[in-house]
Amino acid sequence: MERRFAVREQLTGVVRAALGAEHRLVDVLRLRGGSKKGVYRLVLDDGSTAIAYIWDAAENYWPGLQVEDHADAFSAASGLELFEAAHRRLDAAGIRTPRIYLADRGRELYPADVAVVEDVPGGTLEALIQRDPAAAQPVLARLAETLEVMRGHAGPGFGKVALVDGGGVATGRSCEQVVFERALVDLEEGAVRDARLAAARDRLEGVLRELAAGVRPRSAHVLVHGELGPDHVLVDSAGRPVLIDIEGLMYFDVEWEHAFLRLRFHEDYARLSWDGLDERRMSFYTLAMRLSLVAGPLRLIEGDFPGREAMRGIAEHNLQQALTFIGG
Template sequence: MTTRHRATTLGAHGGHGGTMERGFVEREHVAGVVRAALGQGRHAREVLRLRGGSKKGVYRLVLDDASTVVLYVWHPDENYWPAADEDPADLFAEASGADLFGAAHAQLTALGVRTPSVHLLDRSRAHYPADVAVVEDVRGATLQALLERDPAAAGPTMAKLATALDRMRGSAGTRIGRPAAPGPRDGDCARIVLDRAVRHLAEAAERVAGIAAARDRVAGRLTELAAAVRPRRAYGLVHGELGPDHVLVADDGDPVLIDIEGLMWFDVEWEHVFLRLRFGADYRWLETPDLDPDRLRLYDLAMNLSLVAGPLRLLDGDFPDREFMLDIAGHATRRVLAAL
């Protein structure tokens, strides 16, 4: 049903590891999906695969009247992450799939936080041999592009994004976990982050000489930071990877959140560590009072360890934008060592 594309597999150190073929969506494959989403008589004139996704396929469909929608496809051929044995109860296990998307979309919509509107969410496999969604095509730039081009013009959107984050933070939960899945038995966010960071440290030390040399010191620092965190049993709703590239700007300036499958109730400090990292100086728009400085310190180091281990693990497969991932891992390595 899909056209086969050969992809070269490179090892994490840049060596060629082999080849594989992936099937991507072509125009003739989406006829049934378009009819189910938009009605009989509608069809796609063109299918354009958009860059950036590592877990699902994202395509712009140009329709018969020149309007556009976006197609999400959750299929193994669209997932570049190497297979891994994961505990289903692990909050940070691969956040992908139509169920997670649907639940996250419903939760955000109920809060008045904008995401692309959904024309179709189909798990039946009746129109395509994978779960799919057809959603609104928000044709404005990403917030990242707007901030780079005209920071002053991005001000109103940043202010609206801050309001959206306040709404998410105010959606207090008494358990941690995703809207579509139960939370883990251990309700201690700091312990979950610490355990994950220890695993990432071991993984990073196998791949990066500088971290291997400092492994004991990094482990000691993690333990020290975790010991300072006091218990908490109230959580906010967090996106999980809310960089400016995961926010589209609508024609009215509204921020539109995408890649929402990782939405969960968790410590909001986890979100703000990522926001601070990704927005840089523009984080000033999103700062919020009453964040726990002890959690911020622990989560900052843990986040950087994840940004070493994760991108290098992704490069065990055939992910195409290799230099970008190596750059992320390199920057994160420097931040880990600077924290000692």
């Protein structure tokens, strides 16, 4: 498809509605990295900035139809409805996210759902860790406190916050069941796209089944971000962590959050770990995540996503890590 991104003239009315007529939009910078929504920095005539999120088909690089089934805990986590529900839930819990100036689905200001939010000035935690590891330590400590707060907020069932907070019930019997079924799909999709995974498919499926069988039932489900890497944490001027890309916020097993944290924070994960984790569940979820991080990137680069080499690198790394579960 031909991709047409937002330009300044299209966002002038959005800025006026979000920030008032006294602010004039002088430049629009499309930020790289997103695969499901457009992210733009809005530069105003007084030198201040804001961020625009745009949920539009032209901004979504995932090939094929993505069904918006909120009852499926792992359906595409994208859209203004999910964003607003997640923001409300985190804000009520006292967890820092960019302030919302405007959320509009009327399609009169812009021909797609759009939100304008605070532009947090400090950059990502990932960049801070790379630039100044010592300066990142207090932020990591505060992030650990944020995770503790999230663990204290349980839902009546598992699933997307937008669904559960609205009284809905997610599809599936349990977190471990939906993770297992998703992992089988990821294994199948990955095997179609990589011969090495295809050769190991039966053995990996056996390990998945063994790990899933060793997980004891659980009824407690807490707030999890789901993809809380250091690139999804901004640092504000007071040194506080600010969570972004929150549309996937769920009530789920805490181990799902920590499996991802361990994958993404590497040696810094020690600052974020928690003694109450079930290591059997962690092992199962870690393999499931590895398979997802093979199948997802390989599927994404079948389209026209611009960061192809980075996605190939993610798929390759996680393939090698998945193979260690069978002694590969």
